[in-house]
Amino acid sequence: MSLIIIGSVAFDAIETPFGKTDKIVGGAATYASLAASYFYKNTKIVGVVGDDFPKEAIDTFTEHGINTEGLQIKAGEKSFFWSGKYHNDMNSRDTLVTELNVLENFDPIIPDSYQDCEYLMLGNLTPIVQQTVINRLKNRPKLIVMDTMNFWMDIMMDDLLKTIKMVDVLAINDAEARQLSGEYSLVKAAKKILAMGPKYLIIKKGEHGALLFNEDQIFSAPALPLAEVFDPTGAGDTFAGGFIGYLAKVGTINFNNMKNAIIYGSALASFCVEKFGNERLLNLTDKEVADRINQFVNLSAFTIEA
Amino acid sequence: MSLIIIGSVAFDAIETPFGKTDKIVGGAATYASLAASYFYKNTKIVGVVGDDFPKEAIDTFTEHGINTEGLQIKAGEKSFFWSGKYHNDMNSRDTLVTELNVLENFDPIIPDSYQDCEYLMLGNLTPIVQQTVINRLKNRPKLIVMDTMNFWMDIMMDDLLKTIKMVDVLAINDAEARQLSGEYSLVKAAKKILAMGPKYLIIKKGEHGALLFNEDQIFSAPALPLAEVFDPTGAGDTFAGGFIGYLAKVGTINFNNMKNAIIYGSALASFCVEKFGNERLLNLTDKEVADRINQFVNLSAFTIEA
Numbered sequence: 265m266s267l268i269i270i271g272s273v274a275f276d277a278i279e280t281p282f283g284k285t286d287k288i289v290g291g292a293a294t295y296a297s298l299a300a301s302y303f304y305k306n307t308k309i310v311g312v313v314g315d316d317f318p319k320e321a322i323d324t325f326t327e328h329g330i331n332t333e334g335l336q337i338k339a340g341e342k343s344f345f346w347s348g349k350y351h352n353d354m355n356s357r358d359t360l361v362t363e364l365n366v367l368e369n370f371d372p373i374i375p376d377s378y379q380d381c382e383y384l385m386l387g388n389l390t391p392i393v394q395q396t397v398i399n400r401l402k403n404r405p406k407l408i409v410m411d412t413m414n415f416w417m418d419i420m421m422d423d424l425l426k427t428i429k430m431v432d433v434l435a436i437n438d439a440e441a442r443q444l445s446g447e448y449s450l451v452k453a454a455k456k457i458l459a460m461g462p463k464y465l466i467i468k469k470g471e472h473g474a475l476l477f478n479e480d481q482i483f484s485a486p487a488l489p490l491a492e493v494f495d496p497t498g499a500g501d502t503f504a505g506g507f508i509g510y511l512a513k514v515g516t517i518n519f520n521n522m523k524n525a526i527i528y529g530s531a532l533a534s535f536c537v538e539k540f541g542n543e544r545l546l547n548l549t550d551k552e553v554a555d556r557i558n559q560f561v562n563l564s565a566f567t568i569e570a
Numbered sequence: 571m572s573l574i575i576i577g578s579v580a581f582d583a584i585e586t587p588f589g590k591t592d593k594i595v596g597g598a599a600t601y602a603s604l605a606a607s608y609f610y611k612n613t614k615i616v617g618v619v620g621d622d623f624p625k626e627a628i629d630t631f632t633e634h635g636i637n638t639e640g641l642q643i644k645a646g647e648k649s650f651f652w653s654g655k656y657h658n659d660m661n662s663r664d665t666l667v668t669e670l671n672v673l674e675n676f677d678p679i680i681p682d683s684y685q686d687c688e689y690l691m692l693g694n695l696t697p698i699v700q701q702t703v704i705n706r707l708k709n710r711p712k713l714i715v716m717d718t719m720n721f722w723m724d725i726m727m728d729d730l731l732k733t734i735k736m737v738d739v740l741a742i743n744d745a746e747a748r749q750l751s752g753e754y755s756l757v758k759a760a761k762k763i764l765a766m767g768p769k770y771l772i773i774k775k776g777e778h779g780a781l782l783f784n785e786d787q788i789f790s791a792p793a794l795p796l797a798e799v800f801d802p803t804g805a806g807d808t809f810a811g812g813f814i815g816y817l818a819k820v821g822t823i824n825f826n827n828m829k830n831a832i833i834y835g836s837a838l839a840s841f842c843v844e845k846f847g848n849e850r851l852l853n854l855t856d857k858e859v860a861d862r863i864n865q866f867v868n869l870s871a872f873t874i875e876a
Contacts, residue, residue: 353754448659450777451797471756472778475795484792484869489781491757523872557874563790564870566829568863 266331266380267512268405269297269505270310270372270397271387273317273335274344277361278540280495281352288541289321291344292387292411295501298545299532300385300509301328302553307509308378310334310397312366314341324546333375341366354493355470374400383512385504386410391420391427398430407517409433409508410462411500417443429461432517435504437468450475451482464522466507468500474526481519485526486564488534488556495540499533502545506532531556572637572686573818574711575603575811576616576678576703577693579623579641580650583667584846586801587658594847595627597650598693598717601807604851605838606691606815607634608859613815614684616640616703618672620647630852639681647672660799661776680706689818691810692716697726697733704736713823715739715814716768717806723749735767738823741810743774756781757788770828772813774806780832787825791832792870794840794862801846805839808851812838837862 271292278285293311300307308331315337325332347361372393384405386394394410410431416424417440428434434457438450445453450467454477457465467475469487476483507529514521534556535544577598584591599617606613614637621643631638653667678699690711692700700716716737722730723746734740740763744756751759756773760783763771773781775793782789813835820827840862841850 449797449799451795455797469778472775473790473792482795482869483872484779484795485872486779486790486792486870489757489788489790491755491761493755520873524874527872527874561874563788564792566789566791566833567826568830568833568867 265382266306266308266378267300267304267383267385267508268308268310268334268378268381268397269293269300269385269387269508270394271296271385271389271411271501272344272367273309273311273313274346274367276497276541277345277347278495278497279349280354280540281350282492282494283540285540287345289318289324290346290498290541292498292501295498295536295542295545296385296387296505296508297325297330298328298542299502299505299529299536300512301330302532302548303506303509303528304383304512305329307331308334308381310372310374310378312336312338312370314343314366315339317343331377334373334378336373338366348497350496354496372397372400379403382406383508384408385508386427386431387501387504388413391416391423395423395427395430398427407432407508407511409435409504411435411504412440414440414443425460428457431462433464433466434462435466435468435500435507437470437500441465441467466526468503470496470499474503474530476519476522476526478519483519483523483526485523485530486560487530488559488563490534490537493537496537498542499536502536503529503533505529527557527560531560571688572612572614572684573606573610573689573691573814574614574616574640574684574687574703575599575606575691575693575814576700577602577691577695577717577807578650578673579615579617579619580652580673582803582847583651583653584801584803585655586660586846587656588798588800589846591846593651595624595630596652596804596847598804598807601804601842601848601851602691602693602811602814603631603636604634604848605808605811605835605842606818607636608838608854609812609815609834610689610818611635613637614640614687616678616680616684618642618644618676619649620672621645623649637683640679640684642679644672654803656802660802678703678706685709688712689814690714691814692733692737693807693810694719697722697729701729701733701736704733713738713814713817715741715810717741717810718746720746720749731766734763737768739770739772739828740768741772741774741806741813743776743806747771747773772832774809776802776805780809780836782825782828782832784825789825789829789832791829791836792866793836794865794869796840796843799843802843804848805842808842809835809839811835833863833866837866
């Protein structure tokens with residue numbers, strides 16, 4: 265049994281008020297699989313890079329126990345490249361460059377050895393590619409988690425809705441939930457989105473935490489208040505990877521485990537933003553993770569005697 | 571021993587996407603004292619109205635056990651009047667009319683019977699008037715909670731800082747915390763503001779809940795996700811009144827009780843926004859309050875085994 269993560273594996277060049285990077289390794293599947301690897305040992309990537317992608321970066325996956333058999337390397341082509349500059353508030357950013365390169369005609373090939381997939385994380389890609397992955401798995405995974413973005417709502421809503429109907433958990437941010445539902449109230453938005461198919465909806469609110477909705481329950485998870493957000497790139501993907509990695513580890517899907525998975529995902533995301541790119545996700549210790557989880561527990565616990 | 575609440579007692583005319591009111595009774599001290607009255611039975615108002623203020627509104631205070639001896643009634647003058655229109659997102663509003671009237675030369679007179687003050691809530695007024703109240707109390711209250719707004723930061727920062735230095739708890743919103751400290755990060759903002767004097771800082775984040783800071787601890791309180799916010803007017807004052815009313819009831823000031831006080835304040839604020847003005851605060855039952863508190867408990871509780 266395995267956890268498959270599909271998404272971009274790419275180069276980013278990032279500018280924040282704290283500094284600037286050259287091309288560094290990024291991409292949704294990179295962040296998500298590194299995050300998941302802290303909880304679940306059988307994580308596999310589906311993605312595509314060009315032959316400009318460094319072998320050391322692939323070695324990094326392997327060192328974290330991440331299977332890269334499904335990571336296609338296209339000879340003579342270039343990896344996806346994104347460059348962006350964050351504003352002073354770190355909540356908004358300008359995209360400076362987007363070069364799709366190998367992602368433009370990405371055909372997600374599922375190796376036979378991936379057919380044991382029990383948990384599937386669909387990172388943000390075209391809804392068509394996300395659907396193709398589900399269709400190419402011989403057995404429907406026990407849990408499918410999907411990320412997406414406003415861009416697909418703008419240009420291919422029908423395909424997006426078809427894909428959303430096929431998944432168990434949709435994880436999007438508050439602006440995306442409002443756009444997808446046409447409702448400003450997140451409670452009303454959640455109701456409409458759950459009627460589109462998913463059993464669970466996660467609304468990510470950045471520095472304000474996250475909300476988890478299912479039919480009749482809501483969970484509000486805090487975000488750790490941070491003195492410095494050094495680089496927010498990849499925080500959402502790290503969250504998603506930690507979330508599904510934790511669920512793959514515990515193996516039982518219910519609301520309580522989902523709540524904890526959100527806390528684990530949030531904890532890993534809080535590490536991610538402490539340094540540029542995925543640097544902070546490369547060498548976390550069990551103790552660091554446990555201490556961070558404790559901070560989340562202390563942050564939101566209160567005891568009211570009825 | 572008593573809880574004194576000083577603030578505006580006023581008329582509001584409110585327009586929201588759901589409807590429109592004529593002049594209705596509002597004001598910070600109105601909302602805060604009604605909220606506090608659900609937890610603490612010896613609440614006293616300091617404020618001023620004109621002789622246009624209806625006797626029935628004063629009777630409403632009395633019926634909730636709120637002492638109005640400190641509410642001056644100025645013959646031949648008019649009560650403070652505010653009129654505003656909320657935008658569709660309910661998070662922003664335009665002020666249409668502000669008539670200071672009796673508030674313009676408000677001299678807060680403290681009746682002798684108020685000198686038993688143990689808990690003091692300074693609603694948003696000029697920092698000079700807030701200071702005057704503290705100075706006119708013969709014994710320094712056990713707990714002073716202060717609200718303020720960006721307007722005073724713009725035009726009388728020195729006086730504001732003097733008043734802030736005299737209080738135990740400052741309760742402001744996130745934009746105000748950023749303006750007061752000059753820091754975007756709320757963690758850094760809190761550090762600077764706590765260095766200004768208060769032992770505790772509450773940062774209110776509206777639909778995103780609230781943060782409580784003291785020297786070395788942070789508490790993140792959720793807000794109840796609501797399908798409809800009918801009218802947000804008075805929610806912050808209701809929060810503050812519920813907060814200090816709960817602390818006055820339990821009588822011991824520590825971080826744990828402050829956390830619970832924030833939950834109780836948030837619960838009352840979540841009622842406040844369900845109807846126009848203070849209507850929803852007039853007849854809450856103990857069961858309604860207890861059920862709402864349970865919703866907050868369920869909303870944010872999770873159990874992670876270490």
